[in-house]
Amino acid sequence: MNTNLNDIINNSVVELKKSLPEEFNSFNGVKEFSESAFRKILAALFPQHVNPQNLEVALNLSSACDNLKCALKNIVSEPEIIIADLIKTLPEIKRILLTDIKAAYQGDPAARNYDEIILAYPAFIAISAYRIAHELFLKQVPLIPRIITEYAHRLTGIDIHPGATIGEYFFIDHGTGVVIGETVTIGAHAKLYQNVTLGAKSFKMNPDGTLVKNIKRHPDIGNDVVIYAGATILGGDTVIGDGCIIGGNVWLTHSVEAGQVILNELHER
Numbered sequence: 001m002n003t004n005l006n007d008i009i010n011n012s013v014v015e016l017k018k019s020l021p022e023e024f025n026s027f028n029g030v031k032e033f034s035e036s037a038f039r040k041i042l043a044a045l046f047p048q049h050v051n052p053q054n055l056e057v058a059l060n061l062s063s064a065c066d067n068l069k070c071a072l073k074n075i076v077s078e079p080e081i082i083i084a085d086l087i088k089t090l091p092e093i094k095r096i097l098l099t100d101i102k103a104a105y106q107g108d109p110a111a112r113n114y115d116e117i118i119l120a121y122p123a124f125i126a127i128s129a130y131r132i133a134h135e136l137f138l139k140q141v142p143l144i145p146r147i148i149t150e151y152a153h154r155l156t157g158i159d160i161h162p163g164a165t166i167g168e169y170f171f172i173d174h175g176t177g178v179v180i181g182e183t184v185t186i187g188a189h190a191k192l193y194q195n196v197t198l199g200a201k202s203f204k205m206n207p208d209g210t211l212v213k214n215i216k217r218h219p220d221i222g223n224d225v226v227i228y229a230g231a232t233i234l235g236g237d238t239v240i241g242d243g244c245i246i247g248g249n250v251w252l253t254h255s256v257e258a259g260q261v262i263l264n265e266l267h268e269r
Contacts, residue, residue, distance in 0.1 A: 036063075044064060097127070228246060228250075239255040
């Protein structure tokens with residue numbers, strides 16, 4: 001290599017290291033470890049489907065714990081407590097995921113069996129990542145819950161913030177382009193189609209021009225609600241009542257009483 005080019009590279013390395021804040025260095029590897037931990041947890045929950053080369057639940061869980069420990073070591077002071085608490089919740093997470101699988105089977109006439117949903121449906125990956133990440137979010141674990149759900153987002157095109165609250169028997173059909181914001185709540189037996197957005201209507205600003213954080217920004221969706229493709233529902237004060245049907249491409253920024261059918265803003269009882 002040309003000597004001058006070597007000198008340029010060396011000088012650039014020095015300058016680049018200067019420009020990198022020290023706190024960034026502590027996150028080296030956290031993304032890879034977090035993503036691997038999710039895959040291993042999913043393998044422990046559904047070993048016959050996710051990791052047929054290793055059907056041993058204990059080995060998958062042990063590997064997941066090792067990955068989580070590496071991911072958490074520079075983020076929280078007592079990673080073992082976080083990991084132990086998460087492992088305790090896994091039976092309940094699996095129970096809820098089984099309701100999600102059942103909802104997919106019951107809600108999609110193209111689904112032949114439960115195995116097909118686990119193996120082939122992008123919603124299963126996205127919802128599984130959300131269910132696991134949500135537990136870490138509730139424990140106020142920084143960064144890692146977002147890494148897990150964004151990993152699923154990258155794989156599936158479904159973007160679920162780990163802070164959202166989602167009930168049992170949840171199904172996303174097709175799924176590409178679905179966005180579910182941080183402060184969304186969704187009741188039980190809800191069904192969403194592709195390109196649905198449950199988002200914020202606007203963002204409040206502080207006097208200094210920065211965004212106000214940690215406030216309710218996203219809608220509440222009731223039980224037994226169906227939201228068809230392309231619908232957009234916005235706002236922290238927006239409530240969609242139980243049993244509503246929201247038609248495709250509808251834009252909503254106001255609440256809807258229970259049992260309503262909304263088609264291009266036309267109400268039909």
